Amino acid sequence: MKVLRGSAIKAIAKTRPAPGAELIDAPMPAPRESTLLVRVGACGVCGSDLHIVDWELGAERMVARLPVILGHEPAGEVIEVGAHVTNFKVGDRVALDPFGHCGRCGPCSAGRFHLCATPTTLSGAFAEFTVAPIGNAHLVPSTMNIEQAALLEPFGTGLHAVEQSCLKAGDSAVVEGPGPIGLSIALAARALGVTSIVMTGLAVDADRLALARTMGFRTVSTGDRDWIDQARALLPPDGADVVFDAAGAIDSPRELLRRGGQLVEVGWPARDLKSAELRALFFHGVTIINSRIRTPETWRRAIAMVSSGAVDLRPMVTHRYSISHGLEAFDLLRERRGVKALIIPSD
Numbered sequence: 461m462k463v464l465r466g467s468a469i470k471a472i473a474k475t476r477p478a479p480g481a482e483l484i485d486a487p488m489p490a491p492r493e494s495t496l497l498v499r500v501g502a503c504g505v506c507g508s509d510l511h512i513v514d515w516e517l518g519a520e521r522m523v524a525r526l527p528v529i530l531g532h533e534p535a536g537e538v539i540e541v542g543a544h545v546t547n548f549k550v551g552d553r554v555a556l557d558p559f560g561h562c563g564r565c566g567p568c569s570a571g572r573f574h575l576c577a578t579p580t581t582l583s584g585a586f587a588e589f590t591v592a593p594i595g596n597a598h599l600v601p602s603t604m605n606i607e608q609a610a611l612l613e614p615f616g617t618g619l620h621a622v623e624q625s626c627l628k629a630g631d632s633a634v635v636e637g638p639g640p641i642g643l644s645i646a647l648a649a650r651a652l653g654v655t656s657i658v659m660t661g662l663a664v665d666a667d668r669l670a671l672a673r674t675m676g677f678r679t680v681s682t683g684d685r686d687w688i689d690q691a692r693a694l695l696p697p698d699g700a701d702v703v704f705d706a707a708g709a710i711d712s713p714r715e716l717l718r719r720g721g722q723l724v725e726v727g728w729p730a731r732d733l734k735s736a737e738l739r740a741l742f743f744h745g746v747t748i749i750n751s752r753i754r755t756p757e758t759w760r761r762a763i764a765m766v767s768s769g770a771v772d773l774r775p776m777v778t779h780r781y782s783i784s785h786g787l788e789a790f791d792l793l794r795e796r797r798g799v800k801a802l803i804i805p806s807d
């Protein structure tokens with residue numbers, strides 16, 4: 461593909477420190493020394509994009525970066541490589557991780573890249589083309605469907621959460637929150653051999669719970685007064701080994717967990733845990749684990765799980781938008797409709 465330097469590309473950008481986003485014409489990006497120019501095949505729309513668009517929940521920290529092209533869950537094809545790039549070539553298919561690690565701080569030196577003290581964040585993929593450092597790029601097989609490749613980022617977050625837990629084949633888990641991360645946790649747990657998985661969601665999540673059922677998971681709506689009894693009936697008598705909170709609001713984990721079980725926080729905790737609840741978890745012997753993002757190792761396993769067919773991420777995609785119609789994806793997300801929306805720049 462011939463790259464037209466100086467030509468304009470369509471993109472979705474945040475231009476002002478106020479609610480809203482805009483469709484803009486941006487200059488065609490050019491790769492620098494150790495970066496790749498990628499033609500975006502698909503880019504996931506994430507809850508954090510909505511926080512930025514609506515200018516809420518800490519989005520103000522982006523003020524110095526404005527204007528900025530949004531979009532951080534892309535997959536696509538390498539069109540051009542920077543002068544120092546030796547490990548990728550034109551035509552490679554890549555998925556991009558929005559988090560870059562410095563490689564020099566204490567956690568990075570210990571191999572805990574997801575805990576990097578000075579991470580960088582990538583954006584700019586709600587566009588026809590984007591540039592990314594090679595450290596953020598992961599090679600995916602050319603046979604992998606590009607939509608699945610774009611879902612590797614949230615799936616990696618789910619897989620990482622499962623890997624942080626004690627789950628083993630034959631164990632049981634509750635996943636609170638039937639969004640893309642919750643479904644990714646459930647898919648990863650099932651692939652690992654976890655045999656009893658219950659997903660819970662709010663009454664407004666009815667569509668998402670219905671999708672979870674079509675994907676083979678048992679679900680309970682926390683809008684039902686007896687939802688804890690319903691969930692317990694689907695679990696071993698002593699409760700679940702692990703409860704994952706992918707909803708940012710913990711629903712009575714103690715009642716669902718076996719003694720000595722684990723509570724894994726995956727979503728941004730959105731409500732205060734009262735000390736009475738923490739005491740109950742203490743006496744129940746519950747270990748609380750915070751799991752954020754992914755590691756390069758998670759990427760390796762996520763790519764293998766998806767490309768081998770052990771996990772199918774495609775059912776999660778409920779909506780697709782061209783860049784011109786991309787702003788509609790934020791309305792969808794705000795109204796909690798659908799599960800995963802993708803921006804498909806070529807549409």
Ligand SMILES: [Zn+2]
Nearest residue numbers: 506507508533
């Ligand atoms: Zn995201």
Ligand SMILES: [Zn+2]
Nearest residue numbers: 562565568576
């Ligand atoms: Zn670091």
